[in-house]
Amino acid sequence: xxxxxxxxxxxxxxxxxxxxxxxxxxxxxxxxxxxxxxxxxxxxxxxxxxxxxxxxxxxxxxxxxxxxxxxxxxxxxxxxxxxxxxxxxxxxxxxxxxxxxxxxxxxxxxxxxxxxxxxxxxxxxxxxxxxxxxxxxxxxxxxxxxxxxxxxxxxxxxxxxxxxxxxxxxxxxxxxxxxxxxxxxxxxxxxxxxxxxxxxxxxxxxxxxxxxxxxxxxxxxxxxxxxxxxxxxxxxxxxxxxxxxxxxxxxxxxxxxxxxxxxxxxxxxxxxxxxxxxxxxxxxxxxxxxxxxxxxxxxxxxxxxxxxxxxxxxxxxxxxxxxxxxxxxxxxxxxxxxxxxxxxxxxxxxxxxxxxxxxxxxxxxxxxxxxxxxxxxxxxxxxxxxxxxxxxxxxxxxxxxxxxxxxxxxxxxxxxxxxxxxxxxxxxxxxxxxxxxxxxxxxxxxxxxxxxxxxxxxx
Amino acid sequence: xxxxxxxxxxxxxxxxxxxxxxxxxxxxxxxxxxxxxxxxxxxxxxxxxxxxxxxxxxxxxxxxxxxxxxxxxxxxxxxxxxxxxxxxxxxxxxxxxxxxxxxxxxxxxxxxxxxxxxxxxxxxxxxxxxxxxxxxxxxxxxxxxxxxxxxxxxxxxxxxxxxxxxxxxxxxxxxxxxxxxxxxxxxxxxxxxxxxxxxxxxxxxxxxxxxxxxxxxxxxxxxxxxxxxxxxxxxxxxxxxxxxxxxxxxxxxxxxxxxxxxxxxxxxxxxxxxxxxxxxxxxxxxxxxxxxxxxxxxxxxxxxxxxxxxxxxxxxxxxxxxxxxxxxxxxxxxxxxxxxxxxxxxxxxxxxxxxxxxxxxxxxxxxxxxxxxxxxxxxxxxxxxxxxxxxxxxxxxxxxxxxxxxxxxxxxxxxxxxxxxxxxxxxxxx
Numbered sequence: 001x002x003x004x005x006x007x008x009x010x011x012x013x014x015x016x017x018x019x020x021x022x023x024x025x026x027x028x029x030x031x032x033x034x035x036x037x038x039x040x041x042x043x044x045x046x047x048x049x050x051x052x053x054x055x056x057x058x059x060x061x062x063x064x065x066x067x068x069x070x071x072x073x074x075x076x077x078x079x080x081x082x083x084x085x086x087x088x089x090x091x092x093x094x095x096x097x098x099x100x101x102x103x104x105x106x107x108x109x110x111x112x113x114x115x116x117x118x119x120x121x122x123x124x125x126x127x128x129x130x131x132x133x134x135x136x137x138x139x140x141x142x143x144x145x146x147x148x149x150x151x152x153x154x155x156x157x158x159x160x161x162x163x164x165x166x167x168x169x170x171x172x173x174x175x176x177x178x179x180x181x182x183x184x185x186x187x188x189x190x191x192x193x194x195x196x197x198x199x200x201x202x203x204x205x206x207x208x209x210x211x212x213x214x215x216x217x218x219x220x221x222x223x224x225x226x227x228x229x230x231x232x233x234x235x236x237x238x239x240x241x242x243x244x245x246x247x248x249x250x251x252x253x254x255x256x257x258x259x260x261x262x263x264x265x266x267x268x269x270x271x272x273x274x275x276x277x278x279x280x281x282x283x284x285x286x287x288x289x290x291x292x293x294x295x296x297x298x299x300x301x302x303x304x305x306x307x308x309x310x311x312x313x314x315x316x317x318x319x320x321x322x323x324x325x326x327x328x329x330x331x332x333x334x335x336x337x338x339x340x341x342x343x344x345x346x347x348x349x350x351x352x353x354x355x356x357x358x359x360x361x362x363x364x365x366x367x368x369x370x371x372x373x374x375x376x377x378x379x380x381x382x383x384x385x386x387x388x389x390x391x392x393x394x395x396x397x398x399x400x401x402x403x404x405x406x407x408x409x410x411x412x413x414x415x416x417x418x419x420x421x422x423x424x425x426x427x428x429x430x431x432x433x434x435x436x437x438x439x440x441x442x443x444x445x446x447x448x449x450x451x452x453x454x455x456x457x458x459x
Numbered sequence: 460x461x462x463x464x465x466x467x468x469x470x471x472x473x474x475x476x477x478x479x480x481x482x483x484x485x486x487x488x489x490x491x492x493x494x495x496x497x498x499x500x501x502x503x504x505x506x507x508x509x510x511x512x513x514x515x516x517x518x519x520x521x522x523x524x525x526x527x528x529x530x531x532x533x534x535x536x537x538x539x540x541x542x543x544x545x546x547x548x549x550x551x552x553x554x555x556x557x558x559x560x561x562x563x564x565x566x567x568x569x570x571x572x573x574x575x576x577x578x579x580x581x582x583x584x585x586x587x588x589x590x591x592x593x594x595x596x597x598x599x600x601x602x603x604x605x606x607x608x609x610x611x612x613x614x615x616x617x618x619x620x621x622x623x624x625x626x627x628x629x630x631x632x633x634x635x636x637x638x639x640x641x642x643x644x645x646x647x648x649x650x651x652x653x654x655x656x657x658x659x660x661x662x663x664x665x666x667x668x669x670x671x672x673x674x675x676x677x678x679x680x681x682x683x684x685x686x687x688x689x690x691x692x693x694x695x696x697x698x699x700x701x702x703x704x705x706x707x708x709x710x711x712x713x714x715x716x717x718x719x720x721x722x723x724x725x726x727x728x729x730x731x732x733x734x735x736x737x738x739x740x741x742x743x744x745x746x747x748x749x750x751x752x753x754x755x756x757x758x759x760x761x762x763x764x765x766x767x768x769x770x771x772x773x774x775x776x777x778x779x780x781x782x783x784x785x786x787x788x789x790x791x792x793x794x795x796x797x798x799x800x801x802x803x804x805x806x807x808x809x810x811x812x813x814x815x816x817x818x819x820x821x822x823x824x825x826x827x828x829x830x831x832x833x834x835x836x837x838x839x840x841x842x843x844x845x846x847x848x849x850x851x852x853x854x855x856x857x858x859x860x861x862x863x864x865x866x867x868x869x870x871x872x873x874x875x876x877x878x879x880x881x882x883x884x885x886x887x888x889x
Contacts, residue, residue: 054824055751056659057757058726058727059606059727059750059752059753059757059761060753060757062606062757062760062764064760064763064764065760065763065764065766065767068557091554092553092554100551100552100553101551102551102552106552107547108549109710110547111547111548114543114544114546114547119535120533120534120535121533121535121539121739121741121742121743122533123524123741123742124742125526158773159590159774159775159777160773161774162770162773162774163772163773166771166773175492175494175495176492190771190774193770193771194771196771197771197772207619265491277512296490296491302487304554308552309552309779310552311553311554311555311775311778312552312777312779313773313776313778314467319492321490321492322490322491322492323490326492326493326495328497329495329496329497329498330492330495332497333496333497333498335501336624337628339501339593339621339624340597340621340627341590341593341597341628341629341772342590342591342593342594342597342744342773343590343591343593343594343621343744344742345744346590346742346743346779346780347741347742347743347744347778348743348777348779348780349552349777357847398698
């Protein structure tokens with residue numbers, strides 16, 4: 001008899017796939033619905049080629065956009081009056097007390113900047129703060145990286161990870177010979193929209209195996225192996241969102257060999273360096289393997305999680321090229337993508353990061369605070385696993401401690417999630433994703449009770 | 460054949476972008492980006508770079524697009540310093556909503572639409588925080604492309620160079636309309652009105668609310684009233700780029716007059732606000748995009764769609780600059796200090812305009828320089844030819860863009876005499 005959560009997880013996969021397909025279909029220009037809408041709009045306006053609207057209002061025909069599902073979780077949580085409610089939908093780190101955390105080293109850096117009367121608010125270059133760019137490339141690739149030593153890296157500051165992905169996507173749509181990007185299934189909900197609006201065609205490759213709540217490695221190799229030569233492949237560098245499932249080093253090596261032999265272009269999304277395992281170098285290992293072979297790649301970095309700079313919007317896009325000359329030309333074209341988007345990036349957060357990364361004492365303090373965040377999350381995983389085990393909850397829950405980073409794909413199905421919300425005031429997205437950051441020692445027993453009840457009562 | 464077909468398909472989907480260079484790619488298979496050409500140098504950036512490289516002690520940079528004090532130094536306003544002091548150590552750095560800081564948006568709308576605006580009370584304005592003025596224009600352009608896909612944007616000649624880039628990248632077709640009158644160095648009002656009358660009904664027009672960049676030429680209040688009336692007749696949609704409110708004349712209410720006229724006449728409008736110049740927040744990227752809708756329900760729908768455009772671009776906007784703006788505008792003492800400081804900046808620029816004109820007249824220049832003081836804001840469209848500009852650079856170490864645009868912010872009491880003399884030398888008849 002297969003464990004209950006395994007059957008539940010199996011039911012989850014088609015639903016997730018349908019959601020992604022629906023989203024992609026909705027956004028693609030070839031979507032029949034959009035095509036029909038375009039035709040309708042054209043016929044309506046054909047008498048007046050540039051007339052915005054024949055109604056009294058320019059925007060009368062505009063419909064309200066669908067509610068963001070993750071935001072909906074938090075909205076519902078906020079409305080719930082229960083004293084035992086738990087928000088596991090939140091996408092940001094929380095302390096044991098459930099509070100946002102500003103790292104001490106960040107406070108210090110910010111205070112230094114604000115107390116410095118010689119600092120001004122001048123425009124940054126289009127590419128951002130030069131020192132921040134250099135330090136960011138070193139952080140992810142390693143100071144001794146040959147790509148950096150040989151000046152083969154073009155790095156531009158962007159608005160956190162999302163902005164980096166978008167700038168990279170638009171650059172590829174203009175200057176790369178292939179227009180198709182493969183994204184893992186599932187992936188972060190914003191990825192399909194970012195790349196579709198960049199002008200790329202979005203396809204997917206198998207990644208997560210609901211049957212085992214782990215990596216579908218054979219499926220991944222098959223799908224990438226059959227991708228057309230030159231396709232772009234989005235890879236989560238570590239702490240995959242939303243599943244928490246990462247390849248092992250041995251698996252990464254096989255992925256690298258396959259991709260290089262098939263001339264597939266890696267586009268790494270690194271939103272959790274240091275935050276995943278507590279070690280900056282370990283979390284960057286997958287990326288560095290690809291850089292070490294001398295090949296090309298794109299790299300999107302975010303400092304939202306690992307420095308807690310969420311709202312400051314700090315990120316960087318690096319493109320590793322074949323030569324220094326190509327890198328210079330690439331950077332010049334990146335400027336033409338960025339200038340019409342927002343002219344130049346925000347100053348404050350990048351200055352904080354540069355202040356910390358350049359000072360060895362502050363850098364060390366940062367690594368300690370970073371490890372503490374990672375350790376707390378790892379501890380929550382262990383505690384949740386232990387609590388389920390002690391309750392004798394049916395099923396194999398080892399994936400909770402095998403998965404890494406902020407998120408866990410529990411394997412719970414949407415009915416179980418709804419049950420837990422209704423009966424135990426546990427809030428998570430309907431795909432069964434838990435933000436481990438929302439857990440604390442105080443709330444683990446309650447969550448374990450809820451999972452146990454859901455699994456045993458809703459077989 | 461399949462490759463060509465795909466290329467054709469790609470070109471059709473993004474017609475404004477060059478198709479992939481398949482032959483080049485094949486020839487340079489060892490380097491995926493080997494075919495990438497260097498982008499053309501930005502002309503304005505080039506001016507500053509050349510200025511920095513010049514060893515002359517006489518050199519003057521009037522190409523810079525940011526305010527400078529009378530010593531030629533960047534300025535951080537006192538009210539900004541105080542706001543930052545209140546932020547540091549006291550607030551967290553959590554994500555803002557996709558639409559940005561609610562408080563900053565509230566205060567921004569009051570500034571643009573009026574403290575007691577009924578539109579705000581009736582919740583008819585859809586507004587989101589944006590990455591300064593550029594980000595606001597880009598969000599609107601993308602919104603226009605998505606929801607009014609058959610519309611074009613009419614852009615004044617000339618305009619800020621990035622406007623063309625923004626609407627091009629949003630894939631909105633562009634048309635230009637007559638604005639600047641080179642012979643008089645003022646507004647070509649009759650030409651402008653003809654263009655408004657001749658454009659198809661319901662056209663979208665980009666209008667600079669005040670302190671037109673790069674010319675400094677603005678319509679008078681009476682002219683704005685006629686423009687608004689003609690827009691009403693033609694059912695055109697005005698999108699205002701208001702990057703200089705308060706910084707232009709020293710009075711934010713006066714600088715918003717054009718927008719208020721359109722609002723009084725019952726127009727729906729779009730508005731891009733920037734706090735780069737008027738608060739000196741340049742690199743903090745604080746701005747706001749607002750769209751006046753028919754009713755609250757429509758405003759909710761429009762805002763929800765604006766957020767859907769922002770999310771795949773950068774998820775949510777930067778918090779620091781927004782905090783600074785909302786603290787200043789919502790604190791009566793800080794707001795009062797801000798008003799005083801922004802007037803100080805405007806007055807210094809107005810003073811430099813007068814000084815430059817007076818110096819030129821004292822030198823016996825036979826040309827009319829009235830436009831220097833008639834124009835408003837940071838920039839002065841001098842009317843000099845590219846050849847004259849080159850002479851200024853080569854013989855006098857004076858740096859400006861070749862269209863003759865002078866950034867008045869770079870003029871100081873210390874260099875205005877030298878500048879006037881140089882201009883006189885290159886413009887006087889032989």
